Amino acid sequence: MPTPTQQKALFLLEKQGQFAVRDRNVPTPNRGELLIKNESVGLNPIDWKIQQYGMFLDNYPAIIGAEGAGTIEAVGEGVTEFKKGDQVLYKAVPVINNRAAYQQYTLTDPTSVVKLGEGISLDAAATLPTALVTASVGLYSQPGGGQYVPPWAEGGKGKYASQPLVIIGGATVVGSAAIQLGKLSGFSPIVTTASLKNAALLRSYGATHVLDRNLSADALRAEVKKIIGGSPSFVYDAVSLPETQAAAYGLLAPGGRLLVILPETVKETTEGRTVTTMSAGVRLQQDPQFGVDLFKVIPILLRSGEIKPLNVEVIPGGLVGIVSGLEKLKNNQVSAAKLIVHPQETA
Ligand SMILES: NC(=O)c1ccc[n+]([C@@H]2O[C@H](COP(=O)([O-])OP(=O)(O)OC[C@H]3O[C@@H](n4cnc5c(N)ncnc54)[C@H](OP(=O)(O)O)[C@@H]3O)[C@@H](O)[C@H]2O)c1
Numbered sequence: 001m002p003t004p005t006q007q008k009a010l011f012l013l014e015k016q017g018q019f020a021v022r023d024r025n026v027p028t029p030n031r032g033e034l035l036i037k038n039e040s041v042g043l044n045p046i047d048w049k050i051q052q053y054g055m056f057l058d059n060y061p062a063i064i065g066a067e068g069a070g071t072i073e074a075v076g077e078g079v080t081e082f083k084k085g086d087q088v089l090y091k092a093v094p095v096i097n098n099r100a101a102y103q104q105y106t107l108t109d110p111t112s113v114v115k116l117g118e119g120i121s122l123d124a125a126a127t128l129p130t131a132l133v134t135a136s137v138g139l140y141s142q143p144g145g146g147q148y149v150p151p152w153a154e155g156g157k158g159k160y161a162s163q164p165l166v167i168i169g170g171a172t173v174v175g176s177a178a179i180q181l182g183k184l185s186g187f188s189p190i191v192t193t194a195s196l197k198n199a200a201l202l203r204s205y206g207a208t209h210v211l212d213r214n215l216s217a218d219a220l221r222a223e224v225k226k227i228i229g230g231s232p233s234f235v236y237d238a239v240s241l242p243e244t245q246a247a248a249y250g251l252l253a254p255g256g257r258l259l260v261i262l263p264e265t266v267k268e269t270t271e272g273r274t275v276t277t278m279s280a281g282v283r284l285q286q287d288p289q290f291g292v293d294l295f296k297v298i299p300i301l302l303r304s305g306e307i308k309p310l311n312v313e314v315i316p317g318g319l320v321g322i323v324s325g326l327e328k329l330k331n332n333q334v335s336a337a338k339l340i341v342h343p344q345e346t347a
Contacts, residue, residue: 009103065101124309144276318346
């Protein structure tokens, strides 16, 4: 079938304005680009924050959306590793309309695209790009983060066998990916916080201890101390609200590092402890090879089962469903699941 010339896209009409589905041209891939037909796209908390606070974007109407999975629709000149019909997952660029995910066709750069093997559904695949990028950058690339050797680098797999890893918010999609990567790195014990109804799921990802997210900061510190026999030198806070940042900071040993993924709220640090805020997107611009290496290894880790896709909750209605999905994320109504929509179902 020839590529259509028109498609549906979800536009954020103006700064802090409303979303609406509109028609737009399907772009043609230039040299070195791919055009992906979006079958499943993933929703992220940042999307409702962009709408509510008017962050990141200067030009409206704007298309956002950070990740998806689908089939290759067209291949630009010079691209040899993909062909029409390949099933892929990819990381989108939500500040460039042609490269954002909340539309039926997206242009991409092949280095942020992964060919999927047999047996991985497009919904399952769409749960992973942002989760894996954010988790891995914080553990392996970000100065002030874990800065561990990644499991895909020489000697990295299983390297941290007798070291603890503490992840606040294991049921967030980022935390669930961090647990799985931590397991690949060999960390043990892997301690996380969550609603206890999610404990079995998080253990299946590799957590050894799941602590109730409602523990007081003092009780959390006592539990972590008991489990790891001391204080951790690194904590990944995958929630990063002021209260989790304070509790996570309170766990650290002198000289320890806290990695947060929202603006840092811990204002005073003592005894050499540090708090570092990370933006995965900014870090990948500074360390592009890290992203290239990660995307190369994702299909291998998926095939081997060492990385498992996350739980999926499909919001009906195609691109229109994004609006109610983002409300659910904003209202904390999503637990241990990735919200997905199917852009091709847009009426
Ligand atoms: N800096 C970056 O580059 C970057 C990248 C991606 C995301 N982010 C940010 O990272 C945050 C997480 O994103 P996400 O997509 O992973 O979130 P998400 O999956 O939508 O988060 C939902 C989960 O948060 C957990 N949670 C909420 N409050 C908690 C608490 N006090 N303690 C423990 N768990 C808690 C809930 O766990 P239970 O269900 O177990 O209660 C729930 O499952 C968002 O604020 C997002 O904007 C930043």
